[in-house]
Amino acid sequence: MKFNKLAIVIALSWVYAAALAAPAANAPAKLPQLAAAQSSAKASAPDADNADAAPLPPPSTAAQHLYGSAKNDILQVRSLLKSGRTQSSVGSGFLIGTSNLVVTNYHVVSQFALDPDTYVGEWVDTSGQRGNVELLAVDVLHDLAVLRVSRNGTGFFKIPEQLAKLTQGQYLYSLGNPLDLGFAISEGAYNGVIARSFYDQLMFTGPINSGMSGGPSVTVDGAVAGVNVSKRLDGELVSFLVPARFAQDLLKRVEQQKKTPTDFTAVVAAQLLNHQRAMVDQLLASPLTLKPMGPYQVPVRESEQMRCWGRSNVKADKPFTVDDASCAMESAIFVSGSLQTGQLSIRHQYLRSTGLDKLRFAQLASSSFKNEHFGTSKDTRLTGPQCTEDFVKNKDLPLRAVLCVRAYRKFAGLYDFALLTASTDQGLMSLQSRLDARGVSYENGLRLSRVFIESLGLAPVVKKPVVAAAPAKGGKQ
Secondary structure (H helix, E strand, C coil), rough: CCCCCCCCCCCCCCCEECCCCCCCCCCCCCEEEEEEEEEEEECCCCCCHHCCCCCCCCCCCCHHHHHHHHHHHHEEEEEEEEECEEEEEEEEECCCCCCCCEECHHHHHHHHCCCCCEEEEEEECCCEEEECCCEEECCCCCCCEEEECCCCCCCCCCCCCCCCCCCCCEEEEECHHHHHEEEEEEEEEEEEEEECCCCEEEEEEECCCCCCCCCCCCCCCCCCEEEEEEEEECCCCCCCEEEHHHHHHHHHHHHHHCCCCCCCHHHHHHHHHHHHHHHHHHHHCCCCEEEEEEEEEEEEEECCCEEEEEEEEECHHHEEEEEEEEEEECEEEEEEEEEECCCEEEEEEEEEEEECHHHHHHHHHHHHHHCCCCCCCCCCCCCCCCCCCCCCEEECCCCEEEEEEEEECCCCCEEEEEEEEEEECCCCCCCCCCCCCECCCCCHHHHHCCCCCHCEEEECCCCCCCCCCCCCCCCCC
């Protein structure tokens, strides 16, 4: 592993692991498989396994009534290549009141928001009318956008000042254009606010398919409850909505802005900087939790936004054992089809020899340490990693540490930090730790790294109480 010296001065030396490396195979600490409910322009073959499936039940009377009333205000939002106007991706949107403003997801419009020289947006309604869209505002943190189009709504979809109150289990109706097959409505149940996302999302137990992103989910009375945004790929009918109040806030922002931004890349960068500030402040609002791992203690953070997992790899035919502990945020900020950011993860690995001598164990530990990856300079999203390596010591533990930093090419002020450390106090055991922070400011990257390295240490030795010997029988008192 080659390292370029970086002009970074840190009170303590440490290393920050590469930009959120993927967990090892079969490791449980994986980010949930989320699929944005947006469809690419590629057609898919029919699923042979479902050819004999039972027909879908007929829609309820409420669903039929809602669809009949709302269909004129549902739009398909398409991202087209400017040259040839070839379709690149499709989503949905809905007209607000009798205005010409459309609410949709940010990820539906991200291509022409970030690369307007290559992509252009287009709307299509249920009658086949179409036209170009004008992007007015984005909220990348809540995955929302507001567009202006050349037609007005009929007044069906409204987001009033006083939003509808939702109760667990009540029916909601999701509208959109699934798989670019045509406008449709699906039924499901509201099941509360998801706490594991950094920003509130509503759980919708119902189908939201690709192409329905940006469409509305409404109550039986037609009140907008949320905006379709994503679904879990590892579950059945586990879908998510952006709460209507965030769309309400973005519409108010549009009313107040004097002119439309000309550079949405700068707008997205500013919002990502706000996110990382809140994320790091929340993480460090209280001391990291210290967990024992062999003779060491390691920092973790268990919270509603971060989940931790552990596993042990002990095999009779191996002359060493490996214990793993990892924590990772379960949500990320969608920026583009090739970039998600605003995440933190922590990983610890404790290696212990059960049959290797010191030389062979040192080779094993060194190979594990060098097997970490920090990205390449060929990445079009970030610069190549600039790394510094040193041997350091915190309050009670000597460490080998590597810190790598990568800058975002399009979003000024944002970096990926990776800190990697290995203990050097024992010949037959090694603690190797990694911290990844994606999409943070330079100052917050250093701040996180410093706290992390200061938190590594030796587990306190528990002294057994001394028990006084009882006097022998018949002895003098």
